[in-house]
Amino acid sequence: MDKPLILICNDDGIDARGIHALACALDGLGELVVVAPESEQSAVGHSITMRDPVRAHPVAFEVPSGPIAAFAVTGTPADCIKLGCNRMLDRFPDLVVSGINQGPNTAVNVLYSGTVSAASEACILGLPAIAVSNCSWSADADFEIAGSFARQIAEKVLSKGLPAGVLLNVNVPATEAGDVKGIEITRQANARWEEEFSPRKDPFDRTYYWLTGRFVNLDDSGDNDLAAIDRGYVSVTPLQLDLTAYDHLDTLRSWNWESSAD
Numbered sequence: 001m002d003k004p005l006i007l008i009c010n011d012d013g014i015d016a017r018g019i020h021a022l023a024c025a026l027d028g029l030g031e032l033v034v035v036a037p038e039s040e041q042s043a044v045g046h047s048i049t050m051r052d053p054v055r056a057h058p059v060a061f062e063v064p065s066g067p068i069a070a071f072a073v074t075g076t077p078a079d080c081i082k083l084g085c086n087r088m089l090d091r092f093p094d095l096v097v098s099g100i101n102q103g104p105n106t107a108v109n110v111l112y113s114g115t116v117s118a119a120s121e122a123c124i125l126g127l128p129a130i131a132v133s134n135c136s137w138s139a140d141a142d143f144e145i146a147g148s149f150a151r152q153i154a155e156k157v158l159s160k161g162l163p164a165g166v167l168l169n170v171n172v173p174a175t176e177a178g179d180v181k182g183i184e185i186t187r188q189a190n191a192r193w194e195e196e197f198s199p200r201k202d203p204f205d206r207t208y209y210w211l212t213g214r215f216v217n218l219d220d221s222g223d224n225d226l227a228a229i230d231r232g233y234v235s236v237t238p239l240q241l242d243l244t245a246y247d248h249l250d251t252l253r254s255w256n257w258e259s260s261a262d
Contacts, residue, residue, distance in 0.1 A: 004030035004094035004158055007084055007122070010101065011077045011114025013040045014059060014070065018100035018134065018143050025147030026097065026154060027063040033093070034061050034070035035084035037114075041076050046117040049075040054083060077118035085125055095158055096122035099132030100146045104171050106133075106225040107191035107217070110239060119167045123241055128157050129167040135229055136174030145180065146172040149234050153183075165242060171225055171235040184233040189224035191217045 006026055010019040014036040023032055035056070054075040061070030071088050073080045077098065085092055098118035105113040115131050122129035130153055134146040149172055157168065169188075173180060195213035202208055217226055225235040 002031075005089065005091060006030045006032050006154070007081070007089065007093040007096045008032060008034045008036070009077055009080045009084070009096065009098045009118040010036050011041045011044065011098075011118065012102055013037050014061075014072045016040075016102070017141075018102055018146075020061075021143030021147045022097060022100045022132065022150055023061065023068065024063050025144070025151045027065050029151060029154060029158070030094065032063065032068045033084070033089060034068065035073060035080045035088050036070075037077060037080060038072040038074050041114045043112045044076050044114045044117070045112050046078050046120060047076050048078050048082070054079050056083060056088065077114040078121040081118050081121040081125070085122075085127075092125070093122075093127060095154060096127050096129040097132065097150060097154055098122075098130070099134075099170075100143050100150065100172075101131070101133035102141060103137050104133050104135040104229065105131060105169060106135075106171050106229065106235065107189040107219075108193070110169055110188060116167075116169055116239070119169070120239070120241060123165060123167040126164065128162045130154060130157060130170060131167065132170045132172070134172050134174065138174070141174065145175075149180075149183070153236065162238075166238050166240050169225075169235075169237045169239050171229055171237075173229045173232050173234065175232055179232055180234060181232045182234070183236055184228040184231075186225045186228045186235045186237050187223060188237055188239070189217065189226040190219040191215060191226065 056071045056073045101115040119129035119131040132150045197209035228235040
């Protein structure tokens with residue numbers, strides 16, 4: 001029986017420490033192939049490249065057992081999944097794992113995240129997918145802890161599968177290995193960014209703007225991803241592709257819509 005084929009991607013770029021830690025953590029679990037952006041693509045969301053060519057070239061990539069196939073792509077994380085599944089692999093993968101992202105992808109950040117979007121693109125293609133983030137922003141962050149949980153969760157998904165249209169969003173707290181209390185199954189927290197655009201001047205005295213702001217947690221319940229991480233737990237949140245607000249369908253139907261534009 002063939003080993004499971006596992007496609008690895010990220011949004012921090014193929015040279016990021018997190019993706020190397022992820023590949024090393026998954027070493028031996030199956031046949032690994034890396035298809036990742038050539039440069040950082042953080043916060044690009046689910047954008048895809050349509051008006052420019054997408055290029056890919058093989059790069060050297062080592063895990064403890066030896067070299068694995070790896071390709072650097074000039075496009076976005078979603079591009080990487082599309083191109084990887086259509087051109088780089090000889091068959092569709094059994095699992096896609098995206099990460100390990102530097103910094104959390106919780107609450108509303110799942111909509112902006114290239115890491116989560118790589119996993120959701122795989123989900124669109126009908127593939128089981130996991131997005132993994134390390135909640136530390138430190139330049140010397142330890143990715144091994146997140147890697148060990150990524151492997152554990154990948155093993156579960158390979159064994160049990162996921163429902164169609166569902167992916168797992170995993171966030172690992174920035175703490176020592178012995179301080180992680182376990183895994184909690186959570187929902188996405190209610191939060192938002194309160195943004196500001198700081199005005200600056202370029203050398204030609206033209207105004208430009210630099211995005212700043214602060215993250216605001218609007219959710220005081222204990223069952224969400226932010227709360228779990230704050231308590232020292234790994235948060236595992238099932239996300240779905242279907243964004244329909246089903247509870248509001250009947251309300252909209254009751255608005256006495258006109259039958260024509262006249």
